[in-house]
Amino acid sequence: xxxxxxxxxIWFFIGTLLTVYGIIIAGAGAYGWMHPxxxxxxxxxxxxxxxxxxxxxxxxxxxxxxxxxxxxxxLTGKIESPSAESGKG
Amino acid sequence: MQPTPFLAAGSSLLSLSPVxxxxxxxxxxxxxxxxxxxxxxxxxxxxxxxxxxKMTAWxxxxxxxxxxxxxxxxxxWSAMAYQYGMLxxxxxxxxxxxxxxxxxxxxxxxxxxxxxxxxPGYLKLRYGEGPRSIAGVSFAILTVMVSGAxxxxxxxxxxxxxxxxxxxxxxxxxxTVAIYVTLGGLLSAVFNEVLQYFLIWAGALLIPxxxxxHAGGWGKMMAAIQQNVKVIHPTVQNADFTSLWRNxxxxxxxxxxxxxxxxxxxxxxxxxxxYWCTDFLQVQRVIVAKDLRSAQNGTIIGAALKMLVPxxxxxxxxxxxxxxxxxxxxxxxxxxxxxxxxxxxxxTFNDVLPLxxxxxxxxxxxxxxxxxxxxGFMSGMAGNISAFATVxxxxxxxxxxxxxxxxxxxxxMGRLCSLIGIAISIGTAYLLFAFSNIxxxxxxxxxxxxxxxxxxxxxxxxxxxxxxxxxxxxxxSAILVSIWMWAYVHSFPDGYRPPPKITLSAGAVITKENGxxxxxxxxxxxxxKVELVNVPLSASTPxxxxxxxxxxxxxxxxxxxxxxxLAPEVVLFESKQTDRFGIEAVPVVLEPGVEVHAATVxxxxxxxxxxxxxAKLIARSEKAKPMAVNMYSAWWSFVVxxxxxFLVSLFTTRKPESxxxxxxxxxxxxxxxxxxxxxxxxxxxxxxxxxxxxxxNIIFW
Numbered sequence: 080x081x082x083x084x085x086x087x088x089i090w091f092f093i094g095t096l097l098t099v100y101g102i103i104i105a106g107a108g109a110y111g112w113m114h115p116x117x118x119x120x121x122x123x124x125x126x127x128x129x130x131x132x133x134x135x136x137x138x139x140x141x142x143x144x145x146x147x148x149x150x151x152x153x154l155t156g157k158i159e160s161p162s163a164e165s166g167k168g
Numbered sequence: 169m170q171p172t173p174f175l176a177a178g179s180s181l182l183s184l185s186p187v188x189x190x191x192x193x194x195x196x197x198x199x200x201x202x203x204x205x206x207x208x209x210x211x212x213x214x215x216x217x218x219x220x221x222k223m224t225a226w227x228x229x230x231x232x233x234x235x236x237x238x239x240x241x242x243x244x245w246s247a248m249a250y251q252y253g254m255l256x257x258x259x260x261x262x263x264x265x266x267x268x269x270x271x272x273x274x275x276x277x278x279x280x281x282x283x284x285x286x287x288p289g290y291l292k293l294r295y296g297e298g299p300r301s302i303a304g305v306s307f308a309i310l311t312v313m314v315s316g317a318x319x320x321x322x323x324x325x326x327x328x329x330x331x332x333x334x335x336x337x338x339x340x341x342x343x344t345v346a347i348y349v350t351l352g353g354l355l356s357a358v359f360n361e362v363l364q365y366f367l368i369w370a371g372a373l374l375i376p377x378x379x380x381x382h383a384g385g386w387g388k389m390m391a392a393i394q395q396n397v398k399v400i401h402p403t404v405q406n407a408d409f410t411s412l413w414r415n416x417x418x419x420x421x422x423x424x425x426x427x428x429x430x431x432x433x434x435x436x437x438x439x440x441x442x443y444w445c446t447d448f449l450q451v452q453r454v455i456v457a458k459d460l461r462s463a464q465n466g467t468i469i470g471a472a473l474k475m476l477v478p479x480x481x482x483x484x485x486x487x488x489x490x491x492x493x494x495x496x497x498x499x500x501x502x503x504x505x506x507x508x509x510x511x512x513x514x515x516t517f518n519d520v521l522p523l524x525x526x527x528x529x530x531x532x533x534x535x536x537x538x539x540x541x542x543x544g545f546m547s548g549m550a551g552n553i554s555a556f557a558t559v560x561x562x563x564x565x566x567x568x569x570x571x572x573x574x575x576x577x578x579x580x581m582g583r584l585c586s587l588i589g590i591a592i593s594i595g596t597a598y599l600l601f602a603f604s605n606i607x608x609x610x611x612x613x614x615x616x617x618x619x620x621x622x623x624x625x626x627x628x629x630x631x632x633x634x635x636x637x638x639x640x641x642x643x644x645s646a647i648l649v650s651i652w653m654w655a656y657v658h659s660f661p662d663g664y665r666p667p668p669k670i671t672l673s674a675g676a677v678i679t680k681e682n683g684x685x686x687x688x689x690x691x692x693x694x695x696x697k698v699e700l701v702n703v704p705l706s707a708s709t710p711x712x713x714x715x716x717x718x719x720x721x722x723x724x725x726x727x728x729x730x731x732x733x734l735a736p737e738v739v740l741f742e743s744k745q746t747d748r749f750g751i752e753a754v755p756v757v758l759e760p761g762v763e764v765h766a767a768t769v770x771x772x773x774x775x776x777x778x779x780x781x782x783a784k785l786i787a788r789s790e791k792a793k794p795m796a797v798n799m800y801s802a803w804w805s806f807v808v809x810x811x812x813x814f815l816v817s818l819f820t821t822r823k824p825e826s827x828x829x830x831x832x833x834x835x836x837x838x839x840x841x842x843x844x845x846x847x848x849x850x851x852x853x854x855x856x857x858x859x860x861x862x863x864x865n866i867i868f869w
Contacts, residue, residue, distance in 0.1 A: 107187045107532035155224045
């Protein structure tokens with residue numbers, strides 16, 4: 080399962096999805112703040128979508144950067160053999 | 169008694185915006201993408217069925233806990249918290265953590281060292297072919313049927329919540345799961361479970377945060393609960409809904425009708441250990457770890473994560489009791505699925521989480537919440553399908569049909585089984601359209617099977633004197649006793665009479681007459697059809713010839729029972745507008761010309777009702793609710809399994825010790841895993857998690 084080629088760790092997929100979701104949700108929140116809807120959810124004034132979207136985006140980015148596909152790292156995000164470890168350099 | 173007005177439920181609970189649909193679409197795209205990407209890594213049987221046994225502790229732990237965190241689970245246990253208050257959190261505390269730690273520290277070495285592919289595989293090694301065949305065949309059938317039930321439940325919920333077409337939901341989710349499980353096998357299922365775990369937290373954590381802000385904090389939420397349950401749960405209005413243990417001194421002081429013995433030995437020992445230690449779907453997640461220490465630590469990580477789940481499951485259920493209000497400011501009353509008003513005039517317990525989602529989540533966030541729900545269902549299906557493929561190939565096909573074949577053959581069989589499993593699941597889902605009460609039986613079947621399995625496995629692991637005959641008869645007799653107990657509590661020698669009910673047919677024309685106090689005093693049906701169940705009727709003709717008044721209450725042996733009146737879609741005579749409502753204890757007058765269909769229903773066996781007299785024999789109290797009866801049933805099933813296995817083993821031939829090596833405590837040498845600092849040992853972390861468990865129980869005593 081582990082070779083010298085670049086493998087995409089599961090954590091990278093998760094980070095990417097959360098980052099994209101965070102951008103979309105924060106964007107929707109910002110739009111909603113500028114153009115308030117007629118039917119508002121409870122506690123709308125807290126703008127939870129905006130800050131939750133930003134948090135998701137930051138959380139996702141940490142995973143994207145840390146687990147960016149690189150040689151020697153396996154699908155699980157771990158270096159699995161000494162040769163791979165040296166390959167990671 | 170004043171008539172009780174109920175909330176009129178809308179046709180779909182949530183409405184999605186284009187942003188929400190984009191979020192859902194992205195999820196489908198990424199899971200299919202992961203499936204295609206992982207195909208090249210599933211080249212051998214071990215890759216496909218056991219994910220190459222390369223998982224790290226974190227992935228194994230997340231997958232272990234995620235496989236249990238399906239949407240049925242999150243919605244179901246939120247509903248439990250709504251129904252039983254804080255006691256619902258026990259499922260994540262004493263009802264899980266001790267068992268998971270036991271699995272990690274005591275049982276995992278045996279599962280791991282014997283290199284079994286499955287729990288039935290362990291039974292074969294320990295006891296022989298008999299128990300393995302029972303376990304393998306039953307497990308294969310049950311997993312795939314549960315997968316179908318999960319599909320059906322998802323389609324039903326998406327239909328109720330969003331108005332989506334049920335058939336389309338089933339096919340889209342099935343095809344997606346088929347693609348990624350068939351391509352990547354267990355690796356794909358595990359990766360999607362890890363992804364699902366993050367999505368569930370991202371989508372659900374805001375609900376308790378916003379809900380607690382809305383309620384004014386923990387203390388105010390608890391005060392509101394004790395106030396509101398008088399209206400929401402009038403039959404247990406004096407019970408304490410806000411504590412974990414303080415209310416378990418007697419059967420009367422808690423909403424579940426259970427005592428501490430049932431909670432500790434029924435839930436904490438029998439149900440919990442049965443589920444967490446022997447349900448193959450769960451165990452498979454951690455036995456695929458890269459080494460024994462990772463398998464153990466992964467399981468302990470799972471235990472720690474499990475203790476966090478009440479934040480997104482129990483608290484929303486409690487919030488439902490505190491912050492869900494009708495437009496007039498009265499507490500919203502939700503009812504069980506079995507209630508005749510369910511889905512017509514009332515939302516059900518299971519709707520508590522979606523109702524809160526609709527209350528707090530706007531565009532984007534709602535899409536994420538729904539995605540988390542879909543992800544939960546799909547990964548539940550994928551988990552069952554991958555477990556089915558493994559158990560069928562290794563515990564049924566290989567030993568019984570084709571004993572020796574190249575690895576590639578079994579790999580192909582695994583892929584084929586995944587597709588067959590999906591096909592059977594779809595068939596089961598379609599079957600449920602016609603017989604939806606099968607769902608209830610299915611869940612019971614799983615329950616009846618798991619506890620006896622644990623009894624057989626644990627005795628086999630801890631006692632070398634357990635014989636193959638003992639294991640077989642203990643396992644089988646406990647299953648039979650479990651089935652008998654289930655049938656017994658649902659049987660009524662004197663006949664079970666469902667509560668009296670009047671249903672007005674669609675299009676019936678009515679007038680609501682209010683009394684001097686402004687409240688509804690009488691309902692007049694001017695035309696249309698009326699169905700009566702267990703309501704005494706003086707006239708015998710199907711068409712009413714003179715005004716006929718139906719009683720507001722019916723005298724029965726246990727006292728007076730209010731008559732329910734359900735009107736799913738009626739027309740108001742004065743305004744010609746359509747209305748829907750449910751009321752009880754209101755006289756109904758039928759005008760001449762109204763068509764009446766009256767029936768007296770009495771059944772000796774009713775799966776939806778509990779006979780209190782029979783329940784008392786099992787669960788020691790007539791006040792025992794279904795959950796309490798289940799917990800005590802599990803306890804007796806465990807006692808029967810252990811007793812019969814022990815007794816039969818005393819008089820039958822043991823396996824030689826040489827054949828029990830690496831299978832039984834005392835005959836198994838743990839492999840040297842190399843040096844490990846104390847702070848990384850499984851025992852240390854198990855101790856930390858156990859200490860946290862004790863602290864939580866004391867804080868919320």
